Amino acid sequence: MNDYIKSLKTQGKLNISIDKTKKFDWEYTKIAGPCSVEGKDIVDIAQKIKSLGANAFRAGAYKPCTYPILKETNGWQEGLRREGLNLLRIVKNTTDMPIVTEVMDARMIDEVGEIADVFQIGTRNFQNYTLLDELGKTNKPILLKRGTWGTIDEILGACERILVGGNDNIAICLRGVVGMPSYRHVFPTIRWAPDLMMIPALKELTNIPIIYDPSHSTGYRNFVQPISKAAMAVGADGLIIECHPEPDNSISDPAQAINYDTLNEIFNG
Ligand code: PEP
Numbered sequence: 426m427n428d429y430i431k432s433l434k435t436q437g438k439l440n441i442s443i444d445k446t447k448k449f450d451w452e453y454t455k456i457a458g459p460c461s462v463e464g465k466d467i468v469d470i471a472q473k474i475k476s477l478g479a480n481a482f483r484a485g486a487y488k489p490c491t492y493p494i495l496k497e498t499n500g501w502q503e504g505l506r507r508e509g510l511n512l513l514r515i516v517k518n519t520t521d522m523p524i525v526t527e528v529m530d531a532r533m534i535d536e537v538g539e540i541a542d543v544f545q546i547g548t549r550n551f552q553n554y555t556l557l558d559e560l561g562k563t564n565k566p567i568l569l570k571r572g573t574w575g576t577i578d579e580i581l582g583a584c585e586r587i588l589v590g591g592n593d594n595i596a597i598c599l600r601g602v603v604g605m606p607s608y609r610h611v612f613p614t615i616r617w618a619p620d621l622m623m624i625p626a627l628k629e630l631t632n633i634p635i636i637y638d639p640s641h642s643t644g645y646r647n648f649v650q651p652i653s654k655a656a657m658a659v660g661a662d663g664l665i666i667e668c669h670p671e672p673d674n675s676i677s678d679p680a681q682a683i684n685y686d687t688l689n690e691i692f693n694g
């Protein structure tokens with residue numbers, strides 16, 4: 426066991442073995458799908474994405490946006506919400522793919538849990554301890570997205586919070602961190618810095634699988650493929666990628682969405 430983990434344990438900060446054996450279900454996890462559930466064509470999209478090698482489907486029904494988007498603005502209130510979950514149920518029944526979707530609030534665990542096979546905790550909720558505690562009591566796999574500010578201790582601490590609840594079926598998702606002002610005048614959609622070094626760093630400390638998100642990390646579709654390769658090369662256990670049939674027309678996160686051809690190259694190239 427790593428000395429740092431040992432010292433945390435000695436101080437009583439880690440009670441559960443953060444270095445425990447890997448439990449997350451998929452060996453090389455290939456999760457893909459659009460940022461949001463946008464409408465009925467989600468079923469065709471999911472079928473196509475499955476045919477390209479994805480072994481789980483992602484799409485948000487509840488989408489926390491940086492600024493609140495009211496329904497009156499464009500008819501879309503940060504996701505299709507319950508209707509989005511209903512569409513994901515059809516996707517699940519039609520494609521047989523596990524569904525990865527975000528649960529934004531502890532009060533929504535039952536509702537989202539009816540459809541989700543994997544609960545996604547979004548970056549904004551990385552340290553929402555009520556949510557982490559409640560998800561710790563469930564027995565579904567959890568994809569914990571790192572907060573854009575998250576230090577290595579905060580990542581381990583958030584995992585521990587879920588583990589002590591009794592749920593050890595978790596994976597950490599790295600999705601970029603604050604600090605990219607040097608790029609923005611040239612690549613205005615880049616918001617986060619891909620922190621690839623956190624992959625080997627966490628691998629020294631824990632067996633919890635690391636899923637890399639090259640879409641939010643880069644914010645720019647041309648960088649999704651190279652950063653995917655880099656993440657796998659430095660030890661990621663899988664990827665979660667935003668893909669859309671018409672990337673520029675994505676309702677949310679259009680600049681980082683890739684098309685089917687690029688997804689095919691990443692998964693099968
Ligand atoms: C997402 O996966 O679409 C998402 C909202 O990601 P994050 O929470 O990392 O911003």
Ligand code: MN
Nearest residue numbers: 460667677678
């Ligand atoms: Mn997104």
